[in-house]
Amino acid sequence: MTPDIAWLADSRTFAVNRLPAVSDHVARPAGDGSLRQSLDGAWAFALAEDVASRPQGFEARGFDASGWATIEVPGYMQLQGFGPNQYVNTQYPWDGIEHLRPPEVPEANLVGSYIRDFTFAGKKSRVILTFDGVETAFFVWLNGTFVGYAEDSFTPSRFDVTDLIEEGDNRLAVQVFQRSSASWIEDQDFWRLTGISRSVWLENQPALHLDDLFVTTDLNDDFSSASLRLRLKLSLPGEGGKVEVALSGSDGLVLEPWQCEASAEMDLAFDVAGPELWSAEAPNLYDLSLTLIGADGEDSETVTERIGFRRFEMIDKVMHLNGKRIIFNGVNRHDFDARRGRAVTYEQMLWDVKFFKQNNINAVRTCHYPNQTVFYRLCDEYGIYLIDEANLESHGSWQKDGKVEPSWVVPGDREDWQDCVTDRARSMLERDKNHPSILIWSCGNESFGGKVIYEMSQFFRDRDPSRLVHYEGVFHDRRYDDTSDMESRMYAKPADVETYLNDNPQKPFILCEYMHAMGNSCGGMHLYTDLVDQYRLYQGGFIWDYIDQAMDDGDGRLRLGGDFSDRPSDYEFCADGIVTARREPSPKVQEVKALYQSFDIAPSAAEVIIRNKNLFVSTAGLSLAVTLLKDGAVVFETVMTPEIAAGETATLPLALPEAAEPGEYAVQCALKLDEATLWAEAGHEVAFGEHMFTVEGEKPAPAPVALTTSRGDINFGVRSPDMFALFSEPFGGPVSLKKGGLEFLARPPRLTFWRAMTDNDRGRQHGFEHAVWQTAHLYYKRGPVVIADGDEPVIRYRFTLPGITVEPEVTYRVGRDGRIHVTADFPGAEGLPELPIFGLQFFMDAAFDRFRYYGLGPDENYRDRLRGARLGIFERTVAENLSPYVVPQECGNRVGTRFAEVTDGEGRGLRFEAEGAPFEFNALPHGTMELETATRPWELPPVTRTVVTIAAKQMGVGGDDSWGAPVHPQYRVASHRPLSLAFSFAPVGV
CATH class of the missing domain: 2.60.120.260 (Galactose-binding domain-like)
Incomplete structure (x- = not known):
């Protein structure tokens, strides 16, 4: 030819x-x-x-x-x-x-x-x-x-x-x-x-060769026995041969070697009593051995396949694995590496699978093509549920700039595309059919609907009735609704999901893509995961997506679309991962791991209630580490060994010491591995819960110090025996704070109404709607200044905002306790968009390059991304706090901060303490507008300062999608309501 x-x-x-x-x-x-x-x-x-x-x-x-x-x-x-x-x-x-x-x-x-x-x-x-x-x-x-x-x-x-x-x-x-x-x-x-x-x-x-093998495991209704079915296709020499079959498990042989005459096509069945079932929780595998023996009695070849006994089915409109309702705590995964593209290595695939297990991700959708075959073997062995997706996507043929316009959609109903599309389904199924990790075949992604894809789904059902079929595109073309066995949506809001589930649903619901993890995102994810317990037909979702598709061009910089002069391009939209292109976990993982954990742990001062959400495994192999903290410091630790069966809930008494001294206490309980597994070291934490309470009482006050003042024409100085503060009328705040000859303020503090926009902010044109607050952040001016001299001098600044009839105030009181007490008040104004943030920013020399704080952590967190954070005292450098998002944006925030210290290498710096409600805290090497205007990290200017943000509130980061979804209302900051921030600061370590 x-x-x-x-x-x-x-x-x-x-x-x-x-x-x-x-x-x-x-x-x-x-x-x-x-x-x-x-x-x-x-x-x-x-x-x-x-x-x-x-x-x-x-x-x-x-x-x-x-x-x-x-x-x-x-x-x-x-x-x-x-x-x-x-x-x-x-x-x-x-x-x-x-x-x-x-x-x-x-x-x-x-x-x-x-x-x-x-x-x-x-x-x-x-x-x-x-x-x-x-x-x-x-x-x-x-x-x-x-x-x-x-x-x-x-x-x-x-x-x-x-x-x-x-x-x-x-x-x-x-x-x-x-x-x-x-x-x-x-x-x-x-x-x-x-x-x-x-x-x-x-x-x-060789002449006698196994061409094809199809393994299925038919389990009886109580899962006590199975029929192991083997369909073989062989190449045979003229003299024929024999096939020998054996099966072994963790305890040795299950089926003794058994022989029969070989033929070109064979359909064998074997009874297996009491099989250990495969699931992601307990990925029990058996070694199936097929030996082909020539007519001369010599072995021709041997095939050893690792197989799993499991049954996946629909029962009463709900997907079940081995008789239990399954929940997909999933993620979408591209094959990707910053240097190799989709030509990923075994080591990278192994890293991925271990990462999934370590962070409670139990399912992967192979977006949007079959992965390398070794990835499936790893998922079999480690325990990951898979939606195996065919290589089909024709997005641009029917959706233009977000608008559905299928006038020339392909494949649609076009008969000339039927064979090639079905061939892709066949090629995937035939290669991957023996992997127990694959529960669902997917007809591809975002290719609208039509007859061609429906016929593709029918091929899956005819060839492999042991699995279900997925296709999201029927949402856009209901003519062939039976293409998908489940209702699958992308980026449906939580309320939309509930609307479907409350409207007599005929199919179970999954989100094949949700939580668009672009940049600083994954806010409000709990609004989805909370649906698992509310609706039986809601069966989870798959985060978009796993890894940033950013390219390292050899110079160590991660480049995005458009950075190669590629046109047309969709620019930074390739970076949507919860890990970076170099496989570094982003701060978003903290939330994902917590929301996907298999145990609900609810401690109190007297007991802990643990709900085992696993379907098949108990708490065997796990210990419960119980810690009591007072004001962030550990005061008591113990270890328990709970015995809680799958699906059960237990209440365990806690024998904690009496919390008699005044202070804030936290009871923290964590389930940890007793021994190392394939995917984690001993001591790895699999689930966590926390309870906080306060014991009221008087705290000892420091000895008061004498203060002297000096009032100039435009400056007001306050001096104690070892500290000096200078307040400026024209600059609207303290311009100097010295102790031990060291200056702690590089510039006077400034009010902040603006945060550097996140990818989600930009995608929903947040700047267009909220630009008034960026203008206010940049161009507000000082109004009247009131100075009240006395034992504790008070300096009150009022500010006017451009185009806004509201006048926030900041009050500084120099206390005889050696601290400067600050109150920032925003009186609220009608008719304005929500506030991105309200607080004060302090500017310190770059030498103050580390921080220690008592609040929620250890990784960055926001009002709508708190479930994974815990209370404690955490330390980090300011440089490390600049999260590795490939487009600079707001990052590094810490909610619930009680105190924070920003210091140099010798421990000298400023300590900020909340007065009343905790504040939100951040320390970064760049200012708001530096982050706002840089499109890549290397566009950021050289580090010359540390910018500390103390905020009353900041809006959440959102994440339902990155092209229009707002932050959920409960996590926005209303501008018509008054806001107040109260804290104090003083030098530390001098």
């Missing part, structure tokens, strides 16, 4: 000479060794800017490629210096550059030509060449002869090269095209990368 470049633009031609998809089992020869030969590594490479300029005849064995560059496989062209990088979300990458309609292919089409010379030892019976993933379309030649063509970037393409491969030297040639008709249905929210992105390998198969 002659390859034809026209295949690129033909939706009906998506595989030429490609073998049928099979399971991802690994066959091994008798004895040592492997049937597989890896072709990964350095390949010769040449880049062409378009189809016309691609090299001709390069596939010939005698072609001289000595002048070519080299490229690493697996890997991407763009990330190794070949071709421009581009990020777009919903729009097609050629939009506005070329006017195209499916299945047309753009003129701008990078072509990568690859050559790999290798040595082959000699074939047994059949040799199969496999490409685990190539983006987007590719032609293959071996030793100058055309092998085949394939599309679908994320499932294997297998070719029979038995008649073409030679003993000794061979040459494999591959030509990869950036664009093809497949590009219309691979419009995912990701970098548009090109290349041989997954492994390439040969399998030298």
Whole structure:
């Protein structure tokens, strides 16, 4: 067959000479060794800017490629210096550059030509060449002869090269095209990368070989026994052979080796009594061994698969695993690394799975394509529930700038797209079908609706009735509502979810995407997770998303869309993760872990109530660490060993010492691992609960000090034996605070009404609606100043705000206790938008570069993101408090602060103490407007100061979505109500 470049633009031609998809089992020869030969590594490479300029005849064995560059496989062209990088979300990458309609292919089409010379030892019976993933379309030649063509970037393409491969030297040639008709249905929210992105390998198969394996476990209704069903497809020599089956578990053999005559297709069933069931909580696996024995009695090959016994089904409109209602505490996961793109390594996948387990994430949706097969094996072993999603997204064909307009949607009802779409479902299912971690097949993402996707869902059901089928797009096209077995929504508000659940729902509800984790986000997440106990048909959701898709171009800087001069681009919208592109957990993880924990822990001063929300496992292997803190310091610790079965609640008495002394107490209870597991060290905390109470009483007062004053024309000085404060009328506050010869104020404090906008703020055009407060933050002016001299001098400043008929006041009282007591009052005003923040900012020299505080932590927290925070005394450097968001924005806040100390390396600095209600505290190396105007971290100016914010209130960060959803009303700051902030400050450590 002659390859034809026209295949690129033909939706009906998506595989030429490609073998049928099979399971991802690994066959091994008798004895040592492997049937597989890896072709990964350095390949010769040449880049062409378009189809016309691609090299001709390069596939010939005698072609001289000595002048070519080299490229690493697996890997991407763009990330190794070949071709421009581009990020777009919903729009097609050629939009506005070329006017195209499916299945047309753009003129701008990078072509990568690859050559790999290798040595082959000699074939047994059949040799199969496999490409685990190539983006987007590719032609293959071996030793100058055309092998085949394939599309679908994320499932294997297998070719029979038995008649073409030679003993000794061979040459494999591959030509990869950036664009093809497949590009219309691979419009995912990701970098548009090109290349041989997954492994390439040969399998030298013996004559008697297991081609395909389909394992199902049919459990009886009380789960006390199972039928293990094995459907086999074999390649057989003329003389036949035998198949030997054995099954072993953690306690040894479950099925003794059993033999039968081999045939091309086999359907075997075995009874298994008392199987240990698989779940994410207890991922019990068995080793299934299949040995193929030739007619001569010698072993031909062995296949060992790790299998799990479990049953997933719909019962009374609710999804159940092994008879229990399941909740998905999930996240969406792209294959991604800052340097390698989607060509992630085993070590990175292992890190991801351990991270999920450590942070109570029990489910992953493989957005929006099948992941590498090793990821599924890790999820089987460690225990992660999967929605396995087919490689299908055509977002730009039906949604334009957020508006639904499906006039030329693909695939829709177009018959010419049916085969290629169903093929993607088949390729995924056949490869992944034996993984117990996969509970649900997904028809892809954001491709509207229609008959083609409905037929795809029917394929899943026909081929594998043991799993359910997911597709969110029926929400936009109800003609084929039965495409999805569950109601799945994206970014529905909590109230919208409740509306569905209260309206006689016929399907269970999941949020396949929610909590858009872009920048400083995940506020209000508890409004979703609280629904789990309120509505039986609500079964959880999947955070968007796991990892920032930010690129390290080799200089250590993380770049986003548009930073490569890529146009069109969707800019920073690629950075939506709860971990950074370098796999550093962001502060958002603190909240996710707490809201996803499997135990509700509610302590009091006398007892702790623990509810075990697990479906299958008890508290065995966990200890309860009980700590009593007084004013943030530990005063008592003990350890308990509760025994609480899955689904049960227990009340345990606490024998705490009497809290007799005045102060604030916190009872903290944490369930921790007794021993190390696959995914965490001994002592790892899996769940936490806290109770706070106060014992009233008089606290000792410091000895009063004498104060002297000096009133000048525009300044007012107050001196104690070891401290001096100077207040300025024109500058509206204290301009100097000295002790021991050290100055603590770099500039006078300023009122703040504005926070640097978060990604969510920008997405909902917060600045347009609230700009009056940025203007007030920048341009307010001092009004009257009143000075009351006396034993404790009082200086009161009134301020006027531009265009706002409200006059906040700040009062400083220099106390004989050695502290300056501050009250900031906002009287409230009608007809104004909500306040982003109200407080005071202090400016200190950059040498004051660390802080210690007593409040909620340890990571940043906000009014709508508090469930994961706990009370304590925490320390951090000011630089560390600048959270690693790839776009600078508001970050680092601490709610519920009782006191905070901002100091230098010698412990000298300022101590701020709440008077009455705790305040919100922050210390950053940059000011509000520096964060506001920088679009990347390297645009921030050199650090010259420490900016300390003491706030009465700041609005929450939100996170329902990042393009219009406001912060929920209960977490906003009303401007028509008065606000008051009271605290004191004084030097410390001098």
